[in-house]
Amino acid sequence: MEKEGDAKPKNTAPRLCCVCNHRRPALKRPKTLDQICRECFYEVFEEEIHQVIVExxxxxxxxxxxxxxxxxxxxxxxxxxxxxxxxxxxxxxxxxxxxxxxxxxxxxxxxxxxxxxxxxxxxxxxxxxxxxxxxxxxxxxxxxxxxxxxxxxxxxxxxxxxxxxxxxxxxxxxxxxxxxxxxxxxxxxxxxxxxxxxxxxxxxxxxxxxxxxxxxxxxxxxxxxxxxxxxxxxxxxxxxxxxxxxxxxxxxxxxxxxxxxxxxxxxxxxxxxxxxxxxxxxFRISTTTKMPEQGTCERCGYISSQKWCKACVLLEGLNRGLPKLGIGRSRGLNIERKKDVKENNLTESIESKQCGTLDF
Amino acid sequence: MQLTLEFGGGLELLCESKKIHKVNVETQKGVEKLTMKDLLTWVRTNLIKERPEMFMKGDTVRPGVLVLVNDCDWELSGQLNTTLEEKDVVVFISTLHGG
Missing domain, CATH: 3.40.50.620 (HUPs)
Structure with a gap:
């Protein structure tokens, strides 16, 4: 897939690759600004990723x-x-x-x-x-x-x-x-x-x-x-x-x-x-700050800090023709939903595909 | 001067969704050489059909556009001052689109 052969060098870049000292450089490395050829660049880049993975x-x-x-x-x-x-x-x-x-x-x-x-x-x-x-x-x-x-x-x-x-x-x-x-x-x-x-x-x-x-x-x-x-x-x-x-x-x-x-x-x-x-x-968060507790969504079993996960809330809105549900400030939503559940026996009216059929 | 220009990373959309352009750029009368600065002006006038601001900012390419002359970063050949020669290949790729 690689293009064959080296194109002719530009006489304004007469230096050689600082790694192999042999081939014509193709780019400057962002961190060090060293001039490096294509082949050495591949190796250096892959090695960087390898180091990240290992370390x-x-x-x-x-x-x-x-x-x-x-x-x-x-x-x-x-x-x-x-x-x-x-x-x-x-x-x-x-x-x-x-x-x-x-x-x-x-x-x-x-x-x-x-x-x-x-x-x-x-x-x-x-x-x-x-x-x-x-x-x-x-x-x-x-x-x-x-x-x-x-x-x-x-x-x-x-x-x-x-x-x-x-x-x-x-x-x-x-x-x-x-x-x-x-x-x-x-x-x-x-x-x-x-x-x-x-x-x-x-x-x-x-x-x-x-x-x-x-x-x-x-x-x-x-x-x-x-x-x-x-x-x-x-x-x-x-x-x-x-x-x-x-x-x-x-x-x-x-x-x-x-x-x-x-x-x-x-x-x-x-x-x-x-x-x-x-x-x-x-960022260090004060130990007294109350963090949302990770639980699971009552409806689909996905991780959620609320009763229902965000996807289920959004889906609920879509399926009920109330797409604004779950958009913007979430405060009050769960309250609103509890009311809905009481009033309409909501759980039975859900027509969407169940998304809780997978194990986690 | 015969040149091959390649646009990628979304920039091709600015020139009728064509990625590779084989072009013939005339040098100005009395001037033998063609620089990248001249080429950018030529491209902007002749190839870019829409939203030129996605391609250029001032007299150079917009930040976030990678320029290669014969597969070599143009930083190494003097950027706008790079002198082009017959049959050179110039590549422009935008990084601004998602990964």
Whole structure:
């Protein structure tokens, strides 16, 4: 898949790769600004990921690991590099690709085609779980009802759970996602803006949910998206097959503002991104602060700090024609629902597909 | 001057969803060489059909766009001052789209 041969050198770059001192450099390394050739860059990048995996003990031999695969550059590079390292360093992992089909025509259907090609290219079995099967609704149908406001809330809540459910179907021990440093910094900011202390305290960890059924890890946690962006450059040089179209429903997502801010910040001082993550990590919450207790959803059995998990609340709203249910401030919702249950004997009127048929 | 231009990471959407453009860029009269600065102006005028602000900011590419000249980061060849030659391959990839 790689392009053959070295193109002619530009006489303005006469230096040689600082690693092999032999080939013509192709890029400057972001951290050190060392000039490095393509082949050495592959090795250095893969070695960095390997070190992150080893130092943070992300995997244990014999584990089954699902790679959350969107078809985008980060998860495609993750799938490629992880399967390569698994062979090279004998991690002894059983790797799978796990994709979520939100049911977004013109976006997810195309990116799923990419993942299906990756399945063949990397020889990793692929599992696709769809919102339609899990919840009875596609995002296209949801957007038709609620419009382009709050749609990302539905999608985000559903995806989080769908990934766990898909992972349970695959019977994997862990899920690895392609989240990079910029993504995590965005999440730190969003959790601060939302005042979500519980999530703030766990969103920066490289592995999360270790107390739960299926932990998640982010091997790209330390990779900045600055230019030259290693993940993107790797994907381009290796001619990896990835999909790069923005979700057609996302322009109004709150996250977009955080992303824009992070990008501006990165332009001024790239390290700022890692500093934000560090701040998130260093947040210490007073022991007297009452944290939400993790329980299970009474309806579907998914982890939840409330009586019902967020997905069930949102689904309930959709199925009852009250899509605003569960959007915005959640205070009062449970009270409202209790009243509903009393008045309408609600539990019997639920027509949606049961989402509690999976074991966790 | 014959050049191959490649757009990726969503930038192709700005030029009629075509990723690879084989183009012939005329150098200005009396000037032999063509620099990346000249090429960017040419691309903006001749190839970019919509939302040029997604591609350029000021006289250079928008932050977040990776530029490779013959598979080499243009930082190594002098960015805007990079001199282009016949049959060079220039790649523009945006990182701004999701991963």
């Amino acid at each position: 943070n003990q992300l995997f244990k031999p014999g584990e089954r690991v699902a790679i959350g695969a969107s078809g985008g550059k980060d998860s495609t590079v993750l799938a490629y590099v992880l399967s390569k390292l698994n062979r090279q360093h004998q991690y002894g992992l059983d790797l799978f690709l796990l994709s979520i089909d939100e049911g977004i025509t013109g976006y997810r259907d195309d990116s799923l085609e990419t993942v299906k090609r990756n399945e063949i290219q990397y020889g990793l079995p692929l599992k696709v779980v769809s919102y339609k099967d899990l919840y009875g609704w596609t995002m296209d149908e949801i957007v038709k009802i609620i419009g382009l406001k709050n749609n990302c809330t539905f999608c985000g809540v559903f995806r989080r759970q769908a990934l766990d459910r898909g992972a349970a179907m695959l019977k994997v021990d862990k899920v690895a996602t392609g989240h990079n440093a910029d993504d995590i910094a965005e999440t730190v900011l969003l959790n601060i803006l939302r005042g979500d202390i519980a999530r703030l305290s766990r969103c920066t960890a490289i592995t999360t949910g270790e107390d739960g059924p299926i932990p998640r890890c982010k091997p790209f946690k330390f990779h900045l998206l600055q230019i030259p962006n290693c993940i993107l450059t790797y994907a381009y040089f290796k001619r990896l097959d990835y999909f790069s179209t923005e979700c057609i429903y996302s322009p109004n997502a709150y996250r977009g503002f955080a992303r824009e801010f992070i990008k501006d910040l990165e332009r001024i001082r790239p390290r700022a991104i890692l500093d934000i993550i560090k701040s998130g990590e260093d």
